[in-house]
Structures are given as C-alpha cells and as structure tokens.
Amino acid sequence: MSDTIQLRARGVSVNFGGNVAVEGIDLDVDSGQIIAVIGPNGAGKSTLINALTGFVPLSSGSIELQSRGSVTDLTRLPSRRRVSVGISRTFQTPRLVPELTVAENVCLGSLWQLVYKRWFEAFGGPAQQKGSRDRFARACEALEEVGVRASPGTPASSLSLGEQRLVEVARVIYSGSAIALLDEPFAGLSAVEQEVLAVEIARLRDSGTAVLLVEHQLDQVRALADRVLAMDMGRPLLEGTSYEVLGASVVRERYLGE
Numbered sequence: 470m471s472d473t474i475q476l477r478a479r480g481v482s483v484n485f486g487g488n489v490a491v492e493g494i495d496l497d498v499d500s501g502q503i504i505a506v507i508g509p510n511g512a513g514k515s516t517l518i519n520a521l522t523g524f525v526p527l528s529s530g531s532i533e534l535q536s537r538g539s540v541t542d543l544t545r546l547p548s549r550r551r552v553s554v555g556i557s558r559t560f561q562t563p564r565l566v567p568e569l570t571v572a573e574n575v576c577l578g579s580l581w582q583l584v585y586k587r588w589f590e591a592f593g594g595p596a597q598q599k600g601s602r603d604r605f606a607r608a609c610e611a612l613e614e615v616g617v618r619a620s621p622g623t624p625a626s627s628l629s630l631g632e633q634r635l636v637e638v639a640r641v642i643y644s645g646s647a648i649a650l651l652d653e654p655f656a657g658l659s660a661v662e663q664e665v666l667a668v669e670i671a672r673l674r675d676s677g678t679a680v681l682l683v684e685h686q687l688d689q690v691r692a693l694a695d696r697v698l699a700m701d702m703g704r705p706l707l708e709g710t711s712y713e714v715l716g717a718s719v720v721r722e723r724y725l726g727e
C-alpha cells in the first residue's frame with residue numbers, strides 16, 4: 470500500500486439521551502501507524518469506534534478522510550459508505566453470521582452481513598460461486614495468518630469467543646482496507662494466540678494500514694502502539710507515546726487505580 474491516508478477526527482462527541490459517552494475527542498490515525506485507545510470500562514472507547522464507523526451519530530465534531538491531497542467528509546456518511554472508502558472494523562462482541570462457515574464469514578464485508586446472508590441462502594455460498602476459489606484461498610490465508618485453528622469449513626457458531634474475534638481480524642485483513650479499527654482483539658486469547666495476533670497486527674501496520682487498537686492488554690499496547698490516547702469518562706485524558714501515557718501518574722491513578 471503506497472498511498473498515505475489519514476482518518477482525522479476533531480471534537481467528536483456522542484450523547485445517548487442525557488448520557489455523554491464521548492466528548493471532545495481529537496484523533497489522527499495515519500497509514501503505517503498503530504494508535505491505541507485505552508481507558509477504564511465505560512470510558513467511551515467502543516463508542517468512539519462506533520462513531521468513526523458510522524454506527525452511532527455524532528452529537529458534534531467531524532470525521533474526515535485525507536488521501537492523495539483530497540479530503541472526504543465522513544461525518545454524516547452511512548456506515549456502508551465508510552466501508553467503501555476503506556474503513557473496516559471488528560466488534561468487541563463479535564458479529565459473525567453463525568450459520569455460515571468461518572471462510573464465508575471472512576469473505577463477507579462486516580457491514581453487509583445480513584444482505585449477503587440472504588444472498589448466500591438464495592444462491593449458495595462462495596464455494597458455488599464463480600471466482601470463488603480465489604476468494605476461498607485468500608480467506609484461508611487470512612485465517613492462517615491470524616492463527617485460527619478451526620477448519621475454514623467449520624460453522625462459525627462452533628467457535629469460541631476468542632476465535633470469533635480472530636475471524637473478524639481475518640476479515641479485516643481479507644478486505645485489504647486502508648484503515649482498520651480493532652475493538653479489543655486480544656480479549657479471551659491464550660498467550661500463544663496473542664503472540665500470533667500481535668505479529669499479524671504489526672505486519673498490517675508495516676504494510677501501510679492505519680490501525681486503531683482499542684485494548685485493555687497493556688503489554689500488547691506497549692509493544693505495538695506508536696501512539697496512545699487514554700480516555701476517561703468519555704474525555705481525552707492524555708495522548709503521547711506508550712512510554713509517556715502508560716507511565717503517567719494521572720493514567721495510572723484513573724485507569725489502573727494505583
């Protein structure tokens with residue numbers, strides 16, 4: 470991926486009724502970088518990903534995509550259109566289609582699942598489609614890269630939660646998206662699985678993808694992140710290198726309770 474791209478959020482706020490979930494977040498996610506977002510439960514991290522991907526509307530602020538000197542305003546773009554400009558994501562609670570196989574789930578765009586599910590039901594899965602062998606091979610490759618041990622033909626319903634998260638990361642890799650937003654991908658994984666996934670996320674970054682990583686596993690944040698944004702009660706607490714943020718007393722007090 471030679472083209473540089475930047476996802477730029479300014480003053481992003483999200484309210485749910487009277488509850489302010491996210492307030493005044495500025496964030497740049499650049500090609501070839503991993504930006505980690507950390508913070509205690511309820512800090513607003515998933516809501517921020519939902520805002521960036523169009524799953525929840527902004528109460529105020531803006532989201533832009535900068536690429537090749539042109540700027541696309543994403544602020545009010547529907548989520549499916551954000552996929553088409555190169556943004557993909559995983560979910561804290563994975564959203565696979567349980568009746569489809571692992572490989573079929575990788576081939577689905579995460580936001581098109583339900584539409585495609587009906588299409589698959591009507592016309593058969595990727596194995597029956599023209600050009601499907603290529604897609605199937607690429608899906609298997611992505612699954613292997615992230616360390617999914619289940620066979621690609623296994624129904625997604627039989628996977629553990631951790632494996633489902635890995636399948637969602639495989640889907641992001643398969644999509645070749647320029648921007649990848651990963652919501653707690655390490656949760657529920659064994660030490661060995663985490664190690665494999667960490668290598669793959671670093672490889673994604675090194676291939677030029679802009680990665681936003683929401684994560685509670687601070688060892689992974691320390692090892693992977695180029696920059697870290699700490700949030701608390703929806704607001705920005707501190708931004709900097711992982712060394713600066715994870716070592717700051719304000720972060721250690723509010724997040725780690727030290």
Ligand SMILES: Nc1ncnc2c1ncn2[C@@H]1O[C@H](COP(=O)(O)OP(=O)(O)OP(=O)(O)O)[C@@H](O)[C@H]1O
Nearest residue numbers: 485488490508509510511512513514515516517561
């Ligand atoms: N759909 C919703 N409707 C109402 N309130 C919501 C909704 N989604 C999130 N919230 C609230 O917004 C706040 C931020 O939640 P969010 O899930 O973004 O936090 P988080 O930092 O991702 O937490 P965790 O680490 O536990 O996943 C919380 O107070 C939560 O209850």
